[in-house]
Amino acid sequence: MSTPNISKNEIINAFQFRHATKEFDETKKVSNEDIDFILKTANLSPSSFGFEPWHFIVVQDKELRELLKPVAWGAPLKLDTASHFILGLSMKASMTKWDSKYIMHMMKDVKQFPEDVIEMYSKFYKEFQERDFNLDSDKKLFDWASKQTYIALGNMMTSAALIGIDSCPIEGFHQEKAEALLREKFGVDTDKYGLSYMAAFGYRKTEPQFEKSRRNFEDIVTWK
Numbered sequence: 242m243s244t245p246n247i248s249k250n251e252i253i254n255a256f257q258f259r260h261a262t263k264e265f266d267e268t269k270k271v272s273n274e275d276i277d278f279i280l281k282t283a284n285l286s287p288s289s290f291g292f293e294p295w296h297f298i299v300v301q302d303k304e305l306r307e308l309l310k311p312v313a314w315g316a317p318l319k320l321d322t323a324s325h326f327i328l329g330l331s332m333k334a335s336m337t338k339w340d341s342k343y344i345m346h347m348m349k350d351v352k353q354f355p356e357d358v359i360e361m362y363s364k365f366y367k368e369f370q371e372r373d374f375n376l377d378s379d380k381k382l383f384d385w386a387s388k389q390t391y392i393a394l395g396n397m398m399t400s401a402a403l404i405g406i407d408s409c410p411i412e413g414f415h416q417e418k419a420e421a422l423l424r425e426k427f428g429v430d431t432d433k434y435g436l437s438y439m440a441a442f443g444y445r446k447t448e449p450q451f452e453k454s455r456r457n458f459e460d461i462v463t464w465k
Contacts, residue, residue, distance in 0.1 A: 252403070257453060259402035262409045265322040265443035271406055276325050279442065282400040283393035290366055292347050294332040294386035295393055296434055298427065299325055305426065309439075312422055315413015316439055323409075323441035328423070329394055330434040331386040334379040339367040387437040394440060401442055411439035 271279075276299070283297060300306055306320040313320075320326060336343040344366070348359045370376040376385055398408045419436050423429040 247403075255399065255402040258405070259398060259408065260449045260453065262319075262407040262441070262443070262445045264318050264446045265324065265407065265441065266446045267322040267324075267443075269324065269444040271324040271442055271444075275404060275406060276442065278404070279397050279401050279406070282396045286393040286396045288389040288392065289385070290362075290369070291352065292337065292344060293389075294337050295390040296330040296332075297393075298328040298330065298423075298429075300328060301325065308422060308426055309414075309419070312418040313411065313414035313439060315411045316441070319409055319411065319439075319441035322443065322446070324443035325441070327397075327440045327442070328427075328436060329390050329438045329440060330423075330429065331383060331390040331437045333386070333431075333433055333435055334382040336433050337382050337386050339363060339370050383435050387435075390437045394438060397440065397442075407443055407445045409441045411441065414439060 280297065280299075283295070288294060300309070306326060310317045310320055316326075332343070335341060338344070340363070344363075345359075348354045348362055354362060370382075374381075374385065376382050394410060398410065401408045414436070416436060420429075420431045423434075423436060424431045
């Protein structure tokens with residue numbers, strides 16, 4: 242595996258280029274190769290204990306996009322114009338609790354840990370949930386999984402910007418109504434997965450009206 246050789250200027254330029262695109266050019270489509278690349282960066286994203294508590298639904302069906310509009314007040318224009326529209330799902334407690342079938346599957350089948358390592362890893366993960374992070378409720382476990390899923394979102398948006406593709410993260414939706422829709426029309430088992438965010442990808446219709454504004458670098462970093 243070769244060492245990356247991307248210049249710092251190119252990376253900073255991608256961060257400057259990226260903005261929350263409100264409306265996309267619906268005549269321009271992201272290629273299959275490029276959307277696969279973006280999704281692959283989600284697949285390769287880090288997660289706590291490496292348990293990947295996420296799933297991504299790419300919604301290209303126009304009828305399904307229309308169904309999302311009433312439950313997602315922040316999404317209608319993106320649903321109409323984005324080349325690709327992604328739902329970021331996070332696993333619920335039934336999937337992420339330390340002794341769940343999914344966690345055992347990850348350790349045994351995906352990571353292929355030997356039995357003694359599985360026993361040790363399970364002990365650490367149990368202590369992490371019950372003692373270190375006090376993940377003692379279904380809501381806390383889902384929120385923890387969502388934090389991991391947001392790492393993948395950040396990586397998807399950054400990787401898209403690096404190849405000149407625009408994006409917009411979306412939290413403007415009614416979570417309970419949206420999950421009911423996912424259960425009824427998208428075939429999502431909402432006992433296992435909840436909706437953390439939506440994200441649109443495509444090409445901007447117009448340039449941003451304002452330059453990117455951020456707090457001073459010195460105000461957000463403290464050295465000790």
